[in-house]
Amino acid sequence: MKKLLSLGMVLIVGLALLLTGCGGDKKAEQAKPAAPQKKVIRVAFGLNDKSPSFVGMTKFKEIIAEKSKGRYEVQIFHSSQLGDDLGLMEKLKMGTLEMTFPSTSPIASFDKRFMVFDFPFLFKNEAVVDKVLAGPFGQKMLKNLSDNGIVGLTFSENGFRDLTNSKREVAKLEDFKGLKIRTMQNPIHLEVFKLLGANPTPMAFGEVFPALQQGTIDGQENPIATIHANKFYEVQKHLTLSHHVYTPFILMYSKKLWDQLPPEDQKMIQEAAIEGAKVTTATNRKQAGEMIPDLEKKGMKIAKISDADLAKIQEAIKPVYDKYKAQVGAPLFDEMMAEIKKAEAAK
Numbered sequence: 001m002k003k004l005l006s007l008g009m010v011l012i013v014g015l016a017l018l019l020t021g022c023g024g025d026k027k028a029e030q031a032k033p034a035a036p037q038k039k040v041i042r043v044a045f046g047l048n049d050k051s052p053s054f055v056g057m058t059k060f061k062e063i064i065a066e067k068s069k070g071r072y073e074v075q076i077f078h079s080s081q082l083g084d085d086l087g088l089m090e091k092l093k094m095g096t097l098e099m100t101f102p103s104t105s106p107i108a109s110f111d112k113r114f115m116v117f118d119f120p121f122l123f124k125n126e127a128v129v130d131k132v133l134a135g136p137f138g139q140k141m142l143k144n145l146s147d148n149g150i151v152g153l154t155f156s157e158n159g160f161r162d163l164t165n166s167k168r169e170v171a172k173l174e175d176f177k178g179l180k181i182r183t184m185q186n187p188i189h190l191e192v193f194k195l196l197g198a199n200p201t202p203m204a205f206g207e208v209f210p211a212l213q214q215g216t217i218d219g220q221e222n223p224i225a226t227i228h229a230n231k232f233y234e235v236q237k238h239l240t241l242s243h244h245v246y247t248p249f250i251l252m253y254s255k256k257l258w259d260q261l262p263p264e265d266q267k268m269i270q271e272a273a274i275e276g277a278k279v280t281t282a283t284n285r286k287q288a289g290e291m292i293p294d295l296e297k298k299g300m301k302i303a304k305i306s307d308a309d310l311a312k313i314q315e316a317i318k319p320v321y322d323k324y325k326a327q328v329g330a331p332l333f334d335e336m337m338a339e340i341k342k343a344e345a346a347k
Helices: 002-031 052-067 085-094 112-118 126-134 136-148 187-195 205-214 224-229 263-297 307-316 318-328 330-345
Strands: 039-044 072-077 150-156 160-165 180-183 199-202 219-222 238-246 249-254 301-303
Touching: 039 052, 052 072, 052 263, 085 150, 085 249, 112 136, 112 187, 112 238, 112 318, 112 330, 126 136, 126 330, 136 150, 136 249, 136 330, 150 263, 160 224, 180 187, 180 205, 187 199, 187 318, 205 219, 219 238, 224 263, 238 263, 249 263, 263 301, 307 318, 318 330
Parallel strands: 039 072, 180 199, 180 219, 238 301
Antiparallel strands: 150 249, 160 219, 160 238
16 A cells, blocks of 8 residues: 555656646747847839839849848839839828839829929930939938928939820921820829820820720820830830930838838948949930830831920920929929039039
8 A cells, every 4th residue: 555655656746747847848938039020121113023123122122131131021012013103102101111112203293392303304314314313402302201201212213204106206396286195194294295285194004005005095105114114115106215304213211110210220221222223223224225226126116306396395395384383492493403504514
């Protein structure tokens, strides 16, 4: 009997030790620090994955992964997967999306100061553009976005906008007459094409190709990279290298989410955005040089506007400057024009 009692006590003690050990292991596991959760930066935009913008954002993603040592992951949503420009900017304001980069034209729908970039034939070439955007005026415009709950990180290239149509060569003022041209929903763009004698027709970008295909509209205007990437050459016979408007992209971040980041991470993201934007700009310019001959090979007829005809066109659209200068703010407009003149004079 004593032996049985002793054996029972041994078993009880052993079981207690075993349970204690298991509990200790569980506590030890619970005490282990959890692996830090990777932070996500979602970048959404309208253009497709063949665009210079996608190339630039891929570079941005690589830089963030390297500099953050994997703490951050950049997720790229192209081709309007998360919405159009206005919808994406609203998401930034609400803090439900980190980044996007519309052109300045849709930004002007909620901040009229950005209409300053919509005036036609402002910039003679890319060298002038680069000086103005990198200078005090460009930096001032980026800072202005903070009034709208958005952090302006840097400018990037959208490119000069050029005209395509399926009807005829457009090289002089009278050639615009009666053409139904898709434009953005932008008051200055609409007014310009009306004054030229065309019928401007705003519509969402995703609707443009089928509208051209079905003949609902005769033409559209966009940078060369966009014309090529979206295969407008399949439904458009004529391309005019009009370079009528330069509306840059702006890489922007939600201020609500930006303010939650530590300063060192803000610096890292800003630097990566600048490098990504440089890649977009370089890619856009390289591709444009290659794409114009390619568009010609694909059957498009290329036209240019002579200096004499350009002077007539500028005279025809002069009322646009008179009408919208006050809306943008005359001092801001004059400041930009002074910066442009300074850039043109610089060697």
